[in-house]
Amino acid sequence: MLQAYVGPLILLSLGAGIGLLLVYAPTLLAPRRPLPQKMVPYESGMDPVGTTRQRFSVHYYKVAMLFTVFDVELALMYPWVIFFREDPSWALLLFISFTGVLAVGYVYLLRTGVFDWSRKEL
Amino acid sequence: MPIVFWLTLGGLLAVFFTLAAYATLAERKISAYIQDRVGPNRVGPKGLLQPLADVLKLVFKEAFQPSSTYRLLQIAAPVLMVALAMGAVAILPLSPHLRLFDGSIGLLYLLGVLSMGVYGISLAGWATGSKYSLLGGLRSGAQMISYELALGLALLSVLLLTSFLLPDANPLAPQAIVEAQRQGWFVFLNPIGFLVYVVAAFAETNRAPFDLVEAEQELVGGYHTEYSAIRFGAFFVAEYMNMITASALIATFFWGGYLGPFESWVGVSGWPIVWQNVWGVSWLLLKTLFWAFVFIWVRWTLPRFRYDQLMRIGWKVLLPLGIANLATLAGILLLIS
């Protein structure tokens, strides 16, 4: 059974190896001339204003939370797809009632305007 | 492992690397012709050695990290991206007899690899302590997870069709998806799913018109602003690998993969296995090249979306469309059975 995963594992580790090679190539081959100006994060050539480590818009977090909810639904749908061929009508009934409940939540989300980002929030 | 496996692996790697390298050149050439320029033509005949020259140049450039960087994370991010970009190829069935991955979870492996990709870009953006990078990383994180839902729904409709058409096979196996298309390519049987999948695939690979991640007019370079030399090159390579994989996946899931048109009429299944393999691989390659061309074509034709538009398309159009498509398809299949 583990044999089935040999191909993916080889490719993943080969990719990691190539990535490491690429990332560490400059340490071996390239010159290194650090300058104080070079070591500052880029901000259109000006001195950086304030720090980057500050608080950002909460909307990104909201998207991540909602994604989690819908991702769980998707995860449950994979066995459903396979079950569908055994008892299509029962499966469809389950799907519609399950999605129907989620649709209530989805409509609620639409009404609260969660998906309409104003330009300030980007 | 049988010798065929190693030959397949070697062949796939050779073709994949060549394609990824020349996709960078193709992008520059095609964009040049679209904009009525000539494009790179100095290195080698017609500029054919340009990718090699690019790599050599980038390797010998200085790679510096700003002082505010989380050094380990900044280095780990491109490594993760390249590893995932290569890991995703394993899912492709190359011909009726050649494949690298045979696990029972099939497509779930692909989804797992895709879901890990968020970390690469988000960490790359966060690690350097540059505001442009952070915004790019956050945007791409939110974009990738939003469109992952649409991608998953489109794949579910593909799985539903496969499971219905081939009741004895494991529908999660990519091989089964292609075999199910002997009765009709899914682009015809499931056009809405195809549409949702293609849009989501463009967004997942962070390609235009969804390249908000590196919107150069607002974010300089986005998440890789602070990457230099070949460390930037690693992201670049991963991006083009992802583009090739995404093209091959569109071909596999919706355009019949290794199946040629009029397969049964030509009588391929009666041929010797070697010729069946050649036939299958050639069709897959042809379709992949076509879709790679479409990826580049779209990038140089369509303007970029605004971020609020991007979120609206993902959550208000693609998500309901994907669910409605799945329900409709299930209803139709129920009526047929």
Place this chain on the structure above:
Amino acid sequence: MFVVVLTIVSLSVCGALALIGGALAVTLRDPIYAVLALVKAMLGLAGIYFLLGAEYVGAIQVIVYAGAILVTFLFVVMLVNLSPEDIPPFPRGIALYGNLILAVAWLLLLSTALSAILEIPAPEQVLLHVEPLPYLYGTLPPLGKALFTAYAFPFELLSVTLLIGIVGASLLVQKRPSS
């Protein structure tokens, strides 16, 4: 025999990954590294599921836990930007005892897995047993059947749970009405 040894080695590596990741997630002071340690723990768990033959659960572990829930955590860290100084240091003694407990737990886990594997009569018999149903064992078809027939009602209730999640997520980030 080789397969059994390989399985035991991989199991112990994955178990160590999971336990060390979990321990680091609690003890590391820099939040971003703590989240990444938790990702490592989840991947280790997924590896254990895979090795025990529960491939669907392993895949879902990666997709839902590492790919969705921990991305939420990562976003919190990226958005709130706590620095290590904002977090009180972990008391030293507790870390030591915690590590000891973890080591014992790891050994227990390993010995359980080991005994479970050694109880299997012989590798060739196992292979003979598994071969006729390569994708049925521990994967989707039986799971789907159980989930959508015997457990159909709990499955439907799950949608209500998800609904609560949706409403909660949107309430959590809403602006308070400025009264």
